Amino acid sequence: MIGITSFGAYIPFYRLDRDLIAKAWGRSSLKGERSVANNDEDSITMGVEAGSDCLKGLDRKEIKNIFFATTTAPYREKLSAGLIGTVLDLERDIFSADFGNSLRAATGALRAALDSVKAGSSGKTLVVAGDCRLAYPRSDNEQWFGDGAAAVLIGKDRAIATIVSSVSINNEIVDIWRTDGDKYVRAGESRFILNEGYLAVMEETLRKVLAESNIAPTAITKVLIPSPDYRSCAQVASKVGFNPETQLADPMLASVGHCGVAHPLMLLVSALENSKPGDTLLMASYGDGGDAFIFRVTEEVLKLAPRRGICKYLKSKSSLPSYNRFLSYKGELETAPGEPFRLFPSAAAYWRDQHSILRCHGSRCKKCGKSIFPIHRVCLSCRSKDEYEEVRYAEHIGKVVSYTIDQLAGRSDDPVVVQTVFDMEDGARFYLMMTDCDSRTVKGGLPVELTFRKIHEGADFHNYFWKCRPLRDGGELS
Amino acid sequence: MKTIKDEVAIIGMGCSKFGERWDVGAGDLAIESVYEAYQDAGVEPKDIEACYVGQMYASPNGIAGSSVADALKLTNIPIIRNENWCTSGHIALIEAAIAVAAGLYDTVLAIGVEKLKDTGYPGLGTGRGMSPVYEARRTAPGSFGMIATRYFEKYNLSMDEGKATIGKIAVKNHRNGSMCPKAHFRNVITLEKVLKAPIVAYPLGLFDCCGNSDGSACAIITNSKMAKSFRDDPIYMKGFGLSMDAVLTHMRPGFDWTSFESLKVSSQKAYEMAGIKNPREEIDIAEVHDCFSITELAIYEDFGFSARGKAKEDIDSGFFSLEGGLPVNTDGGLKCFGHPVGASGLRMTYEIYKQLQGKADLPARQIKNVHRGLSHTFGGPPQLSAVAIFGNEKG
Numbered sequence: 082m083i084g085i086t087s088f089g090a091y092i093p094f095y096r097l098d099r100d101l102i103a104k105a106w107g108r109s110s111l112k113g114e115r116s117v118a119n120n121d122e123d124s125i126t127m128g129v130e131a132g133s134d135c136l137k138g139l140d141r142k143e144i145k146n147i148f149f150a151t152t153t154a155p156y157r158e159k160l161s162a163g164l165i166g167t168v169l170d171l172e173r174d175i176f177s178a179d180f181g182n183s184l185r186a187a188t189g190a191l192r193a194a195l196d197s198v199k200a201g202s203s204g205k206t207l208v209v210a211g212d213c214r215l216a217y218p219r220s221d222n223e224q225w226f227g228d229g230a231a232a233v234l235i236g237k238d239r240a241i242a243t244i245v246s247s248v249s250i251n252n253e254i255v256d257i258w259r260t261d262g263d264k265y266v267r268a269g270e271s272r273f274i275l276n277e278g279y280l281a282v283m284e285e286t287l288r289k290v291l292a293e294s295n296i297a298p299t300a301i302t303k304v305l306i307p308s309p310d311y312r313s314c315a316q317v318a319s320k321v322g323f324n325p326e327t328q329l330a331d332p333m334l335a336s337v338g339h340c341g342v343a344h345p346l347m348l349l350v351s352a353l354e355n356s357k358p359g360d361t362l363l364m365a366s367y368g369d370g371g372d373a374f375i376f377r378v379t380e381e382v383l384k385l386a387p388r389r390g391i392c393k394y395l396k397s398k399s400s401l402p403s404y405n406r407f408l409s410y411k412g413e414l415e416t417a418p419g420e421p422f423r424l425f426p427s428a429a430a431y432w433r434d435q436h437s438i439l440r441c442h443g444s445r446c447k448k449c450g451k452s453i454f455p456i457h458r459v460c461l462s463c464r465s466k467d468e469y470e471e472v473r474y475a476e477h478i479g480k481v482v483s484y485t486i487d488q489l490a491g492r493s494d495d496p497v498v499v500q501t502v503f504d505m506e507d508g509a510r511f512y513l514m515m516t517d518c519d520s521r522t523v524k525g526g527l528p529v530e531l532t533f534r535k536i537h538e539g540a541d542f543h544n545y546f547w548k549c550r551p552l553r554d555g556g557e558l559s
Numbered sequence: 560m561k562t563i564k565d566e567v568a569i570i571g572m573g574c575s576k577f578g579e580r581w582d583v584g585a586g587d588l589a590i591e592s593v594y595e596a597y598q599d600a601g602v603e604p605k606d607i608e609a610c611y612v613g614q615m616y617a618s619p620n621g622i623a624g625s626s627v628a629d630a631l632k633l634t635n636i637p638i639i640r641n642e643n644w645c646t647s648g649h650i651a652l653i654e655a656a657i658a659v660a661a662g663l664y665d666t667v668l669a670i671g672v673e674k675l676k677d678t679g680y681p682g683l684g685t686g687r688g689m690s691p692v693y694e695a696r697r698t699a700p701g702s703f704g705m706i707a708t709r710y711f712e713k714y715n716l717s718m719d720e721g722k723a724t725i726g727k728i729a730v731k732n733h734r735n736g737s738m739c740p741k742a743h744f745r746n747v748i749t750l751e752k753v754l755k756a757p758i759v760a761y762p763l764g765l766f767d768c769c770g771n772s773d774g775s776a777c778a779i780i781t782n783s784k785m786a787k788s789f790r791d792d793p794i795y796m797k798g799f800g801l802s803m804d805a806v807l808t809h810m811r812p813g814f815d816w817t818s819f820e821s822l823k824v825s826s827q828k829a830y831e832m833a834g835i836k837n838p839r840e841e842i843d844i845a846e847v848h849d850c851f852s853i854t855e856l857a858i859y860e861d862f863g864f865s866a867r868g869k870a871k872e873d874i875d876s877g878f879f880s881l882e883g884g885l886p887v888n889t890d891g892g893l894k895c896f897g898h899p900v901g902a903s904g905l906r907m908t909y910e911i912y913k914q915l916q917g918k919a920d921l922p923a924r925q926i927k928n929v930h931r932g933l934s935h936t937f938g939g940p941p942q943l944s945a946v947a948i949f950g951n952e953k954g
Binding site: 454455457461482484486489491500509514536546 | 700761
């Protein structure tokens, strides 16, 4: 049976209390908090995190396609899916494609994945979605929006949730948009876009998927729909015949915010985490129309290896101290330029060294067994030449050997950089920056994990590499 | 390896004023040190047969050799530049010594010159080492702060004890530098001031770090047979040691960050050539690479000045002060001169040269009974070390 065989999610470490935004502008707070991507994160790095969570313990050679959906691609021209696939260490002969330009892009990618697996053209397909949309300063959306990512793996065998039906509605309307030159999301007159857009189209979409699958509203265990505000999703749900109290999933606005393209998949992941065999889930998305899917949870859900998902990433967090910090993380403030980098990147070197830089491969000497990162052709321990096997370290856990809290190394608006030396269990040593941490709590022996981040913008392209961070689930790895 | 002990001698040296020399360029700094050396040695520009230049950041266009030729009008002789980070000055000196020992030339100039303050920013910048991606945002204080964190943990020093221990090194060097007219910083500091200073790269504070300065220093070398025809008190080279470890030496499994192969190997080679068995007893004065206070501490142990893990005892007892058993950084070191990268090795050697001649600029800081002096630079993330040992008589 075709369906979801694995899932993963990612929520950035930082949150901003909406009261801080409201206070900065002297207006009312929409309450709760929103997630905020760190200044070294973007949709690609968040997508990598979610993809990695989804692929935990799985054989990556079996993945044949990767689809990535976002409306905030770091590159206007250059494939994000391909980069994410490389960082996730997928094979070279995968099919990779980006989906974008609409908040339905992730469900579009999901539909394409389901159809492609159904058509038999491919093996497992990884669908990843990540978004970090910018709203106008002071607008409601600045408070409503959040940053996040999710991933689902689609396949034929051992699905944890099989697809029952999927429908789409196409609805041409200018309600939420960005032109090719727009930095911020625009929204039309609020009564118009809510009534003729979201409320009308979601109702139509939900009714259609129930009708096509011939399932009564009461037979749905959970309804998963993103919502532009606290109330509208409940309004739609009750109109279609669901009980919002018992059937409607928390739209995660109070805890995370609306994470754009990624949001429907994040809701789906959250529901799957809490589901039991036999549950029926209805997930829908909104954006220039609607997509809806009904999934049935199987016994396989009980066998799924533990992962972080929404549940753990939601709990692991730190509050940004100020609205100013949020503005600087979002690139809204022009800050004093720091010292220039002494070493200038080269696209050729970046391409040539991608096994180390992107795939996080080190070398393990076949003669003496010593490991080192990045890849060294001549062993630093026994000097054997070209006698090594590549080892991927992205999922390994290390322990801090030494560190320094450098006050000169960072950006002018975020100057502190924790430089860290840590050893993996096999002895491979890493010397990386630490991110998502409270520098006051760093100490020798601290367990750390790797995270893929944007390092700098040298040579006019995004230079991504790995950093370390304290374990996001407070020590207990799962 | 063949020894060159006592085969070459320094017959003249010069050293510019170090500091924020906004008013002069690299060429002017070279002229300032080289014309002092010409006068000191009693030679003229035409006597120089070859020149070795140590410079890290060569501008314009990365051609330091020709720029030095242009300023000094040392035309149509071989001028060879090396850029080995902080050891560049020492390597220029050692290359000059080797060329003279090989009998190629009689009179050779070794010069280090660096104009850091024209770069437009106060530090050495971020991005060190081998890759723009792997090592981005690493700074010099960040690279060396790592030694302090690890050393304190390994030897069970509380953060307060550790900070006070390395702070005393900064206090010592500032006291010495206050008596040195050519130093950039000449202020005496207290331990309290060191401990209260802002953090640069934890646990290193402002006074644990050396400054960035402009400067130049140089030496004129000849063979030992001819040395006395230039002056009565030439200074002989007793030995040298050079060690270049891999750029990512710290990636070596088990490397523990409190001791460095390149420090141990370079000092050992120099001791062997100079015939030194017990450096703590036989070295009378040393100028070592105090780019950060913790670096000087690590050097004490790797050079055999202090027993492993026991540097604190020697620091507390004042063993390395002007009045101690082995005075270190008698001119104030990098701490007070600042660190114009390629110039520092020769500036340190200038101090040893003057002290061995009994000609320290202020009598108050002249060390009594000095026969053997050592100068040393240590650079990179760090992984390059250069040591030279000198004496004021043969044998």
